[in-house]
Amino acid sequence: MKALVVQDDPNVQSLWAQSLKAAGHETCVADTETAALDALKSTxxxxxLLDLCLNGQNALGVATLATYRNPRCKVVVVTGSAVYSQRKLFAMSPAVAAALRKPVDIESILAVCERVGRRERSTPPPVVAHSAVEFRP
Incomplete structure (x- = not known):
């Protein structure tokens, strides 16, 4: 799995990226929303794996571009803010597959990323067409 780690704290960024690499994933890092958007445009x-608050700013635009560039890309949001409920985070972007609240340990982050990644690699359910509507059961 190819993962982008978006985190502005260099120590946490290194922990997340190295842990994903140790689990066998190819990782890239970004420490600002601009760097993350640039990475998404090129790869x-x-x-x-997105820290929602980067340098004091909401970085949910990263999730929007991630799904625009690759509709199968999933976003795991990690936040310490109580401003957004999990339900609101899921509603803000179709790419948000999981939302974790800080403090969260690295084992939980890895477990969620693995689960989201496994779901992504599995065969999607068939599309059912009925008249002008298509949906997945």
Missing amino acids: GFDLV
Whole structure:
């Protein structure tokens, strides 16, 4: 799985990236929303591990571009903010596959990323067409 780690704290960024690499994933890092958007424009990722608050700013635009560039890309949001409920985070972008609240340990982050990645690699359910509507059961 190709993952983009978006985190502005260099120590946490290193922990997340090295842990994903140790689990066998190809990783890239970004420490600002601009760097993350640039990375998404040039590379297709399967997963984005996103700290929602980068340098005091909401970085949910990263999730929007991730799904625009690759509709199968999933985003795992990690946040310490209570401003957004998990339900609101899921509603803000179709790419958000999981939302974790800080403090969160690295084992939980890895487990969620693996689960999201496994779901992504599995065969999607068939599309059912009925009249002018298509949906997945």
